[in-house]
Amino acid sequence: MSWSSFNHIEEISMKKVVVLGAGGKMGYRCSRNLKGSPYEVSHVEISEAGQARLRELDIEFRPADQVLPEADVVILAIPDNAIHKATHALEPLFKKGAILIALDAAAPFAGELPDRQDLTIFVAHPCHPPIFNDETGLEAKRDYFGGLAAKQNIVCALMRGPEEHYALAEDVSRRMYAPVMRCHRATVDHMAILEPVLSETICATCLTVIREATDEAVRRGVSKEVAHDFILGHLNVELAILFDQLPGVRMSDAANRAVELAKAEIFIPDWKKVFEPEAIAQSIREITRPNS
Template structure:
């Protein structure tokens, strides 16, 4: 008989994505959703009925917490006494585990799985896949996972469930919890999201200074495409002397000298403290 999965937060945005992919598998899934709108959405879109917490946890092999970081600790402690020894609790983000918000139970497994999302440079040809920016639908994406606690034999089950909920999969990477925290919030949010927000602010400023909006957008996104392809070695190429000079003088104008300290463990820990 296939493993039983209890999916908490099944009616949320992430939960529905996971529910759709789990329906394609042989896993037995029990859906838990406290909100009436979420329960109705599952019923209308997927024909899925939700069950009580106790029914979902009864003999569950894997418990997926597709819930906000701010309540993971609370929910994990509430359900912990109901879990049989050997149960796998799967988190979709490293923040709460990194911050130490999980119950101290040595006889259960903690597994973390997080998507990379479809890459900007890819080989997708179908329209649905090319416009699947989030992943878990039509476009292939890589995933990152960590066996935080539990026997080595639990890895295969955790990775298999992760590949199911985030399918279709490009590559699967095994990391430590600390490495996952470096990637998010460090690389993806503190650095990437911040710099992209700055780029959007810069585009808005060029528009304020008189450049037509559509022109500014086309110009910026087009240069993001080609400059990114060169910087990330997607294509062979080199920047012009003028561009290299702009980078040399632009980076210290835009970035603090010690900006790489955002990857120090203390900085990551403080960022996660704010998140959770």
């Protein structure tokens, strides 16, 4: 069943959705976006701070044992390093055939979710609004995370469970991350490559170095305003060239030579080993390890 064929109000209005951690960082966004949806949505939040945030949205919260036994879909808006403890404690409450939606691939990849074969495991993660977009409104332009005003794409994976559950889980995911353009289907293994490896191990690290290098330019006498204007402008055009936004345009020979020399100086030759399965598994073990 495709998402478009599933998207009928009379069909989805019968489905019950529970947001676990409904007032947390991601839970708040999901709760806000699902407010007014055709689903029957319940919210579970145990922290006082999270409960206060839900009150700001005029959303009531209920105990887990009152809502989970009837939930068709359970959104796990819980930190990666707390998912194992929370889901195993709540395991007896999950309805047979329920769909658990994880907001990140780390915990499912690491085997942190309950091993009940009657539970469907689905993963849905946002791509966040793209750098190159057609947004015009100020609110959308400044919605860097997405899920508020700016359009974004999402990636989903059905890790375990019947194929017919995919359409329902995708529909819930589209609504909680709205406004959504494309929904890409992937495997959990591929999602683990995308995050943490591509987005954090590589991208966040390189961008952190760029920020540190910008600060170093300022320390050496370049004004902060000049340094920031210069690097942010160059990031824009260089990303446009490297990600095929300017067909036929390439970096200059001098720039390419500078990159060639710098890579040998800055990166170790086998840096791509971070994509190897054991390296990915180790990174995810660190992410999902409970705080001591």
